[in-house]
Amino acid sequence: MSLQKLTAELYQSFESKNYEQCQKLLPPIKIELIKHNLLVPTTLNTATTDQLNDLKIAQKILEIGALSSLLSNSYQSFENYFAQLKPFYESIKLTTSSSTTTKKSLLNSETTKIVSLYLLYLLSQGSISKFHIELETIYNSSQFDAEKDKYLQFPINLERNLMEGNYIKIWKLLNESDSKLPCQEYTHFTSTLITALRFEISKSLERTYDFLPINNCKSLLYFPQEQSDQVFEKILKEELEVENWEFLDGKIYFNVKDVESLEGEKNSTTIINNVLSYAGEIESIV
Amino acid sequence: MSELVNEIDQSFVLLGKASVNFDNRYVSKVFRELGPLRRNLVKSGKPLEVLSTVVNKTYPESHPNVGALRQIVGGSSTIESDSMEIDNTETSDAEILPEIDLYVHLLVQVVLLDLGELEKLDSFNNTIIDILQNYNKRSLDFIQAKIWFYIARTKELIGDFLTIRPALLNALRTSTLRHDDETTGSVITFLLRNYLLTHDINQASNLVEKTVFPEHSAGNAIVARYYYYVAKIHAIQLDYSSAHECCITSIRKCPQTQLASGFIKSSSKLNIVIELLMGDVPELKVFKNNANDATASNEVASSFLPYFEVTRAVKLGDLKLFSEVLKKYEDVFKKDDYYTLILRLRQNVIKTGIRIISLSYAKISLKDICIKLHLDSEESTEYIVSKAIRDGVIEASINHEHGYMQSKELLDIYSTKLPQSEFNQRIKFCLSLRSDSVKSMRYPSINDGKGDVKNGLEGKDDEFDLLKAIEEGDLDDFID
Numbered sequence: 043m044s045l046q047k048l049t050a051e052l053y054q055s056f057e058s059k060n061y062e063q064c065q066k067l068l069p070p071i072k073i074e075l076i077k078h079n080l081l082v083p084t085t086l087n088t089a090t091t092d093q094l095n096d097l098k099i100a101q102k103i104l105e106i107g108a109l110s111s112l113l114s115n116s117y118q119s120f121e122n123y124f125a126q127l128k129p130f131y132e133s134i135k136l137t138t139s140s141s142t143t144t145k146k147s148l149l150n151s152e153t154t155k156i157v158s159l160y161l162l163y164l165l166s167q168g169s170i171s172k173f174h175i176e177l178e179t180i181y182n183s184s185q186f187d188a189e190k191d192k193y194l195q196f197p198i199n200l201e202r203n204l205m206e207g208n209y210i211k212i213w214k215l216l217n218e219s220d221s222k223l224p225c226q227e228y229t230h231f232t233s234t235l236i237t238a239l240r241f242e243i244s245k246s247l248e249r250t251y252d253f254l255p256i257n258n259c260k261s262l263l264y265f266p267q268e269q270s271d272q273v274f275e276k277i278l279k280e281e282l283e284v285e286n287w288e289f290l291d292g293k294i295y296f297n298v299k300d301v302e303s304l305e306g307e308k309n310s311t312t313i314i315n316n317v318l319s320y321a322g323e324i325e326s327i328v
Numbered sequence: 329m330s331e332l333v334n335e336i337d338q339s340f341v342l343l344g345k346a347s348v349n350f351d352n353r354y355v356s357k358v359f360r361e362l363g364p365l366r367r368n369l370v371k372s373g374k375p376l377e378v379l380s381t382v383v384n385k386t387y388p389e390s391h392p393n394v395g396a397l398r399q400i401v402g403g404s405s406t407i408e409s410d411s412m413e414i415d416n417t418e419t420s421d422a423e424i425l426p427e428i429d430l431y432v433h434l435l436v437q438v439v440l441l442d443l444g445e446l447e448k449l450d451s452f453n454n455t456i457i458d459i460l461q462n463y464n465k466r467s468l469d470f471i472q473a474k475i476w477f478y479i480a481r482t483k484e485l486i487g488d489f490l491t492i493r494p495a496l497l498n499a500l501r502t503s504t505l506r507h508d509d510e511t512t513g514s515v516i517t518f519l520l521r522n523y524l525l526t527h528d529i530n531q532a533s534n535l536v537e538k539t540v541f542p543e544h545s546a547g548n549a550i551v552a553r554y555y556y557y558v559a560k561i562h563a564i565q566l567d568y569s570s571a572h573e574c575c576i577t578s579i580r581k582c583p584q585t586q587l588a589s590g591f592i593k594s595s596s597k598l599n600i601v602i603e604l605l606m607g608d609v610p611e612l613k614v615f616k617n618n619a620n621d622a623t624a625s626n627e628v629a630s631s632f633l634p635y636f637e638v639t640r641a642v643k644l645g646d647l648k649l650f651s652e653v654l655k656k657y658e659d660v661f662k663k664d665d666y667y668t669l670i671l672r673l674r675q676n677v678i679k680t681g682i683r684i685i686s687l688s689y690a691k692i693s694l695k696d697i698c699i700k701l702h703l704d705s706e707e708s709t710e711y712i713v714s715k716a717i718r719d720g721v722i723e724a725s726i727n728h729e730h731g732y733m734q735s736k737e738l739l740d741i742y743s744t745k746l747p748q749s750e751f752n753q754r755i756k757f758c759l760s761l762r763s764d765s766v767k768s769m770r771y772p773s774i775n776d777g778k779g780d781v782k783n784g785l786e787g788k789d790d791e792f793d794l795l796k797a798i799e800e801g802d803l804d805d806f807i808d
Contacts, residue, residue: 171565174668175529178564181668182527206675207715210708243711250714250726258728262710309745316752323759 045074049103056106064110065119068103075100081126083133101130108156112230117163124160131157154186154193155225161197165204166234173201193225200235209243213264237281240264244282248296255293332378333385335365336435340386343427346467352510355470358431363587366438375439376401383432391424393433396455400436400448426463430471433459437478446486453479457495464506472503473514473550480518489526496522500539513546513554520557533561544767549588552581556595559602563669568606575599593631594664600635601669607676607721609643634660642673645681647702650674678703679721682713686722686735693732706731 048071055063075081080100108123131153157180164173180186180194188194196215203211216232216239240263247254247262254262256271265274271289278284288295339358346354369375380401387394433456440449456475476499483492496519503511516539523532541554555578562571578595582588596614603610615636634657641650654661654670661667681701685692698709713733716722723736741747 171567174564174566175533178529178668179527182665202674205672206678207712208704208708209711210705242715246711246714246718249718251728252725254728262728313748320755320759323763327762 045071045078048074049099052103052106056110059113061110061114064106065114065116068107068110071103075103083129097130101127104130105152105156108159109227112159112163112227120160120163124156127156154191155227157186158191158193158197159227159231161194162200162228162231162235165197165201166231166238168238170201173197196228204239204242207246209239212239236264241282244278244284248284248287251296253293253295256289257292259294332365332368332372333381335361335368336378336382337385339365339431340428343431344425347425347427347465350467352467352470355427355467359470359474362438366442369435369439370442375442379432379436379439382435386428386432387424393429393455393459396452397432397436400440400452426465426468427471430459430463430468430475434471434475434478437475437482441478441482446482449478449482450486453482460499461502466506466508469503469508469510472508473510476511476515476518480522484522484525489522493519493522504539509542509545510547510550513542513550516541517550517553517557520554520561524557524560529561529564532557533565536561544764548581549583552578552583552591552595554578555581556591556598559595559598563598563602563605568602572599572602572606575602597632597635597664597666600639601666601673604639604642604673604676605669607679610639615639631660638670638673642677642680645677645679645684645701647674647677647681650677678712679716679719682716683722686724686733689735691732691734694726695731697733 048067052064052067052071055061055067072081078096080096083097104123104127108120108127111117111119111123157176161173161176164170164176177188177198180188186194188198200212200215203209203215212235216235243263247259256274257267260267260269260274265277275289278287286296339361342354342358346352346358369378372378380398383394383397383401387397436452437449437456440446440452456479460472460475476496480492480496483489496515500512500515500519502508503515516535519535520532523529523535536558541551543551543554546554555574559571559574559578562568562574575595575598579592579599582592582595584592600610600614615632634653637653637657638650641653650673658667661670678701682697685697685700694706694709694713697703697713698706701709703709703712710726710728710731713722713724714726717724717726724733725736726733
């Protein structure tokens with residue numbers, strides 16, 4: 043089948059939200075793109091406007107690929123598509139010629155949407171370091187305007203509040219009615235992000251309190267009050283990997299002390315190791 | 329003008345020695361003179377004429393590189409070469425030394441850069457890259473490294489970051505294979521700089537991971553630069569403690585002269601930001617010293633002012649002041665390229681705020697904390713305080729039912745392992761300092777004592793100068 047036909051079919055199945063079909067169509071399309079030397083923008087194939095238009099179609103195809111893999115829950119392939127899209131976003135010729143305004147041309151566009159989805163993905167995976175590397179590029183690029191872009195603002199705010207420990211704001215951000223979110227695709231990450239959020243909170247809780255009434259703990263972790271204590275305990279142990287939480291008389295006791303005794307033993311071994319290494323060094327000097 | 333020609337001739341003599349003895353120290357001595365020579369060339373007003381005389385004098389007519397050189401420096405007119413005929417016949421018999429050949433190219437590069445003829449320089453660089461590939465001699469290492477510096481610098485000034493990368497990577501491969509540490513080290517730093525300027529942090533961190541930087545054999549100036557870039561990469565990756573270590577090393581390794589003040593300035597700034605991110609407050613000394621160093625220019629003092637104010641905001645734990653400072657100096661931070669790092673400081677401002685409160689009150693209600701720190705609500709205060717406790721910023725616990733925070737009794741620091749680990753760090757530092765200095769000591773080779781009695785006298789005269797040259801390092805690069 044020719045590239046045009048395949049592409050038309052892809053658009054169609056994407057419109058009708060048939061993401062499985064999209065995933066099937068994409069590999070042959072990519073092979074066609076490679077044949078036409080359109081998969082990666084280089085200085086050679088961005089010379090004429092015709093070529094630029096072709097590349098823009100290629101970019102569109104890859105964006106569909108990224109979105110459809112995200113929506114069908116294959117995160118690995120979403121990451122791959124994003125990696126393939128990156129050269130397109132970085133190619134200045136491609137991004138500036140697309141609109142009349144030359145600077146900050148990508149405000150609220152499809153591109154920033156995908157970038158912000160990738161940022162959310164990184165956050166939900168807990169790869170904060172990668173997140174900041176991406177952020178560094180975004181803040182310093184002439185095409186993005188992180189402060190004004192509604193898509194980019196979302197993950198950036200999320201990360202900032204997460205770092206501050208302002209969990210209540212995150213909870214509000216995540217639970218805004220779907221219409222308020224900048225785009226529908228974000229809802230895809232909410233469940234993973236909420237689990238990540240609860241994990242963070244539970245880690246703080248066990249260091250902060252000696253004990254906590256179960257009901258209060260539920261509300262602090264944003265679990266519904268109606269939930270029975272048994273279910274609550276089960277979820278805590280399975281999803282949040284809490285250890286040493288003891289349920290007693292309607293209260294939860296946090297026993298984190300045994301960790302410290304382990305550390306004590308570690309301490310003495312490190313001291314011994316240190317001293318031994320000094321001895322070795324001194325011997326070599328003398 | 330003839331003085332300058334003489335001066336260049338003198339350096340040719342030294343380069344000849346370097347070539348014969350395979351001793352790179354002679355080359356460093358030549359480079360010590362390069363800074364003043366460069367300024368004098370500019371002052372003389374006709375640097376190209378000087379160089380054309382030199383080219384005519386040293387190169388035989390048949391030399392393959394003469395064409396390209398003449399094209400740049402001009403003066404290929406027959407009349408001039410006629411007047412130099414006597415010299416020509418003298419030198420044409422002897423093959424021209426590769427050291428001298430490359431040095432002349434380097435001089436042309438420098439002059440073109442000073443004249444601002446970037447286009448010309450760029451095309452000239454391409455011919456140089458070809459020439460570099462033809463030579464393989466260890467006494468060329470220093471000159472090669474320098475030449476690559478100007479090649480990379482030219483591309484940077486033109487604003488073309490991408491096309492130079494393959495050439496640099498090639499150079500890195502060749503020099504690594506030849507164990508040419510000086511060039512390897514410099515090329516790595518140029519690549520890092522290139523990546524960082526285009527904000528390809530991923531690429532940069534990959535490069536750092538995959539390459540072995542010749543830390544002990546490359547020049548101090550290069551090592552200092554390398555550590556500065558690595559510190560920046562680590563800082564962006566949120567690995568503040570290693571970033572801090574690298575930044576300190578870079579400041580320590582950096583030559584302490586006027587020429588390198590720009591470098592010290594930016595690395596101190598980075599250090600301030602990193603220390604703040606780690607939750608430390610930089611000492612007032614840092615700002616004062618840097619202001620005093622350049623009493624001549626207020627510019628330096630004022631360039632540290634934004635950082636001083638940020639530090640103050642963090643130290644006071646005042647969010648309002650912090651956002652004001654951020655707004656006021658946004659352009660400065662963006663220009664210095666630390667804006668994203670400083671944005672991250674917001675959370676530290678809150679944390680220090682909490683710390684101050686926990687130090688002053690044994691018991692305080694969450695509501696009061698909320699009001700004091702201008703936070704949004706009592707609930708969010710509880711989360712923030714609890715996060716601070718988890719991160720080890722304060723030692724306290726919260727009573728949820730009554731809504732207050734209770735600070736724990738201050739621990740006696742000497743009952744913890746903190747002094748132990750601090751002490752350990754210092755011991756390790758001293759030991760590594762010692763072993764480094766033992767490694768870098770120069771021992772006279774066996775031949776020196778007996779075989780070269782004739783050269784002995786001459787050698788001793790040179791020795792002092794050479795040592796001086798090495799001590800000062802080549803600082804010229806820092807001018808830019």
